Amino acid sequence: MKIAVIGTGYVGLVTGVSLAEIGHHVRCVDVDVRKIEQLRTGKVTIWEPGLEELMVKNMAKGRLYFTTDYEVALEQAQVIYIAVGTPESEDGSANTQFVEQAAKQIATTIRDDVVVVMKSTVPVGTNDRIYQVLQEHLKHNVRVDVVSNPEFLREGSAIEDAFRGDRM
Numbered sequence: 001m002k003i004a005v006i007g008t009g010y011v012g013l014v015t016g017v018s019l020a021e022i023g024h025h026v027r028c029v030d031v032d033v034r035k036i037e038q039l040r041t042g043k044v045t046i047w048e049p050g051l052e053e054l055m056v057k058n059m060a061k062g063r064l065y066f067t068t069d070y071e072v073a074l075e076q077a078q079v080i081y082i083a084v085g086t087p088e089s090e091d092g093s094a095n096t097q098f099v100e101q102a103a104k105q106i107a108t109t110i111r112d113d114v115v116v117v118m119k120s121t122v123p124v125g126t127n128d129r130i131y132q133v134l135q136e137h138l139k140h141n142v143r144v145d146v147v148s149n150p151e152f153l154r155e156g157s158a159i160e161d162a163f164r165g166d167r168m
């Protein structure tokens with residue numbers, strides 16, 4: 001499948017690399033220009049055993065690509081993962097502003113039906129809100145479904161957790 005991953009932090013990068021490794025064509029987008037530049041040189045931005053080797057291998061096979069351009073990342077995507085940060089607010093709740101920004105970017109960019117997969121850790125009810133945001137900002141008459149795929153990786157064993165997770 002053609003897959004886009006929004007956010008190339010810990011979760012997004014591991015997700016993108018893992019999906020490419022099992023044969024999907026993955027384009028990862030991030031707003032952090034320096035991070036994307038580094039990833040494009042084949043150097044990972046986090047310490048994670050086995051990640052860089054898999055990333056370089058899949059980039060070489062043409063299955064994994066990094067960009068700051070949403071148009072390029074979402075072009076032809078059938079599935080779009082949201083894996084941006086949800087930092088803790090002062091009251092302890094998760095701040096979902098980056099998730100909403102990503103949803104607006106998706107809505108204004110896509111031209112075909114997609115499934116949006118929420119990988120970011122978000123409060124119950126967020127997917128309903130994100131579905132509304134998508135509907136409000138869609139530029140074309142397309143169908144968008146929103147589903148959850150909560151992340152359980154542990155930093156330091158993320159590749160192992162991605163391929164041999166103990167829960168789905």
Ligand SMILES: NC(=O)c1ccc[n+]([C@@H]2O[C@H](COP(=O)([O-])OP(=O)(O)OC[C@H]3O[C@@H](n4cnc5c(N)ncnc54)[C@H](O)[C@@H]3O)[C@@H](O)[C@H]2O)c1
Nearest residue numbers: 007009010011030031032084085086098101102120121151
């Ligand atoms: N790191 C973990 O161990 C872990 C485990 C389980 C769940 N999670 C959850 O997964 C989510 C992501 O966590 P992380 O550790 O990967 O965060 P991170 O801060 O490492 O990465 C987030 C990335 O999203 C990018 N970003 C922000 N807004 C963007 C936008 N509008 N478009 C494109 N890119 C954008 C940032 O530049 C950054 O590179 C969070 O909700 C977190 O709670 C993290």
